[in-house]
Amino acid sequence: xxxxxxxxxxxxxxxxxxxxxxxxxxxxxxxxxxxxxxxxxxxxxxxxxxxxxxxxxxxxxxxxxxxxxxxxxxxxxxxxxxxxxxxxxxxxxxxxxxxxxxxxxxxxxxxxxxxxxxxxxxxxxxxxxxxxxxxxxxxxxxxxxxxxxxxxxxxxxxxxxxxxxxxxxxxxxxxxxxxxxxxxxxxxxxxxxxxxxxxxxxxxxxxxxxxxxxxxxxxxxxxxxxxxxxxxxxxxxxxxxxxxxxxxxxxxxxxxxxxxxxxxxxxxxxxxxxxxxxxxxxxxxxxxxxxxxxxxxxx
RNA sequence: GGGGAGAUACCAAAGCGGUCAACUGGGGUAGACUGUAAAUCUAUUGGCGUAGCCUUCGUAGGUUCGAAUCCUGCUCUCCCCA
Numbered sequence: 001x002x003x004x005x006x007x008x009x010x011x012x013x014x015x016x017x018x019x020x021x022x023x024x025x026x027x028x029x030x031x032x033x034x035x036x037x038x039x040x041x042x043x044x045x046x047x048x049x050x051x052x053x054x055x056x057x058x059x060x061x062x063x064x065x066x067x068x069x070x071x072x073x074x075x076x077x078x079x080x081x082x083x084x085x086x087x088x089x090x091x092x093x094x095x096x097x098x099x100x101x102x103x104x105x106x107x108x109x110x111x112x113x114x115x116x117x118x119x120x121x122x123x124x125x126x127x128x129x130x131x132x133x134x135x136x137x138x139x140x141x142x143x144x145x146x147x148x149x150x151x152x153x154x155x156x157x158x159x160x161x162x163x164x165x166x167x168x169x170x171x172x173x174x175x176x177x178x179x180x181x182x183x184x185x186x187x188x189x190x191x192x193x194x195x196x197x198x199x200x201x202x203x204x205x206x207x208x209x210x211x212x213x214x215x216x217x218x219x220x221x222x223x224x225x226x227x228x229x230x231x232x233x234x235x236x237x238x239x240x241x242x243x244x245x246x247x248x249x250x251x252x253x254x255x256x257x258x259x260x261x262x263x264x265x266x267x268x269x270x271x272x273x274x275x276x277x278x279x280x281x282x283x284x285x286x287x288x289x290x291x292x293x294x295x296x297x298x299x
Numbered sequence: 300g301g302g303g304a305g306a307u308a309c310c311a312a313a314g315c316g317g318u319c320a321a322c323u324g325g326g327g328u329a330g331a332c333u334g335u336a337a338a339u340c341u342a343u344u345g346g347c348g349u350a351g352c353c354u355u356c357g358u359a360g361g362u363u364c365g366a367a368u369c370c371u372g373c374u375c376u377c378c379c380c381a
Contacts, residue, residue, distance in 0.1 A: 012337070037337055047337080073334040103336055112333055154331065157340040163333090179333065199328095232335040239337095261326080266337050272330060 003089040003188040004298050008098040009034070009105055009274065010195030011267035013206040015285040017050050019195065020098040022288070024058040027295055029092045032081060033062040034099025034108070037236050040068045042225055045218045046238030048209065061088075068225070068233040075115070078107035082186075089188065094295065102273040109192070111184025115175075118166045126162045141165055146174035191298065193291055194280040196271065203264050210260045213238065222246075237262045 006029075008020050024031050033039075037047040041064040049055075049063055061084060066072055081097075088095045099105065106112070129137055138161040143150045145168040153160045164175035171178075196202070222242035225234055229243045238259050245255040274280055283291050 035337085036335085068335095071335060074336075075334050077334095101336070103333075107333080110333095115334070118334085154340055157331085159336090159339045160332080167334095181333085232338080235335085235338060237337045263337075264326095268328085269330095269332095270337090273332075275330090 001093050001298065003085075004094050005085070005109075005186075005188055005190045006094060006096045006295070006298075007034075007105060007109060007190060007192040008096060008195065009100060009102070009192065009280070010285075011202060011270045012048075012100050012263060013209050013267060014195045014197055014202060015205075016098050016100070016195055017048070017054065019285055019288070019291070020096055021050070021054050021058050023291070023295070024096050026292065027092070027094045027096075029094040029096050030059040030061065030088050032084070032088075032095060032097040033060060034077075034097050034101050034105045035062075036072075036077075036099075036101040036104055037233075038063050038099070039066045039072060040064065040070075040233050041066065042068050042228075043221070043233075043236070043239070045213050045216050045221045046236065048213070068228060068231050070233075074101075074103045074107040075112050077104045078112055081108045085188065094298070100270055102270060109186070109190050111182075111186075113178050113180050115167060115178045116171055118170050122166050122169050123162070126165050130158050130162060135161070138162060138165065142168075145169070146176055148174060149176040152176070189298070190279075191294060192277075192280045193294060194274060194282040195285050196282055197284060202267060206263050206267060207260050210238075210256065210263060213259075214256060218242070219252075237266055 006023070008016055008023065010016050020031055023029075035047070037043060038049045039062060040047075043049075044064070050060065055063065062077075062080070085095060097105070097108065126138065129141075135156070135158050138158060139150070139155055142153070142161050142165055146164055149164050153164065155161065167173075167175040167178065197205070218238060219242060222239045223246065225239060226243055226246050228234055229240070234240070234243075241250075241255040241258040241262065244250045244258075245252050250258070281294070
């Protein structure tokens with residue numbers, strides 16, 4: 001049997017955590033989290049990290065190992081995971097990766113092009129350009145620096161344009177010249193199982209989970225992080241809405257309502273991303289036998 | 300019992316004689332996505348065989364070439380007085 005990475009993905013709130021732990025115990029494997037917000041130590045309640053019991057039942061990696069002040073990215077995650085995997089495969093032929101951050105999962109499973117890091121000052125420069133002169137100034141710059149990319153990007157999405165511009169300026173080469181669009185082969189097998197539920201069922205779970213988070217003290221957690229609200233890591237559902245409440249711009253009730261709505265929207269975006277991925281085999285979380293059978297088929 | 304205000308699409312809310320299948324927001328749905336991505340951005344939202352046709356603006360009538368918009372009855376909601 002070959003070393004196999006079992007990827008258990010699905011929209012937020014679908015029930016990945018419970019199943020991943022069950023799966024891990026059954027196979028004696030360890031779990032890599034692919035959840036870009038569970039990386040940060042300061043956030044716990046709002047990101048629904050596994051409980052202490054769950055964490056002690058199975059060894060987890062990439063949970064609360066960063067600070068919200070740290071810089072991190074899908075590319076660094078790819079590198080870190082690939083570095084860790086040989087060690088995990090040394091102990092067990094199966095490793096489970098579970099989470100909902102699609103770009104991070106893709107970085108590990110399909111590879112992400114190697115693009116130099118950007119000087120924060122350069123990023124800052126373009127952010128300012130956007131704020132002061134609007135998106136048209138970004139478009140004009142991109143048209144000059146990378147006409148190829150200019151014809152392909154969503155010209156209404158400033159983040160896309162800024163990213164391209166900062167790479168052009170940092171490297172002196174067009175951003176598009178770094179994009180190979182090839183899948184990278186990995187020295188292990190990858191089996192991807194997607195979890196999903198009826199939309200109504202999923203949304204009901206999300207709404208309920210938000211209420212549970214509130215009961216557990218999400219508001220206090222957000223309040224502690226309020227002074228750091230400008231950090232990108234805190235531009236996160238469950239926190240930003242509370243920041244609005246602390247600002248006095250919305251009511252507490254409204255904030256909670258928005259957390260639910262934004263979480264639902266996030267779940268939808270996740271599903272959109274995966275909809276085109278033909279390698280995913282989809283299951284309802286209750287179809288455990290079917291999911292466990294995958295493992296049987298591997299070994 | 301008397302007086303006043305109002306009933307618009309899933310919700311809220313504009314429109315006050317034609318250019319209205321109806322502004323806008325919410326919610327829903329669909330989509331994009333190579334670097335802090337739980338981010339950022341887009342489309343669509345009465346029905347249909349979508350050029351175009353059909354049925355809508357509480358309800359029943361009426362006025363008019365033409366009504367969500369004007370008039371009348373009825374039903375319901377809200378507010379004030381009793």
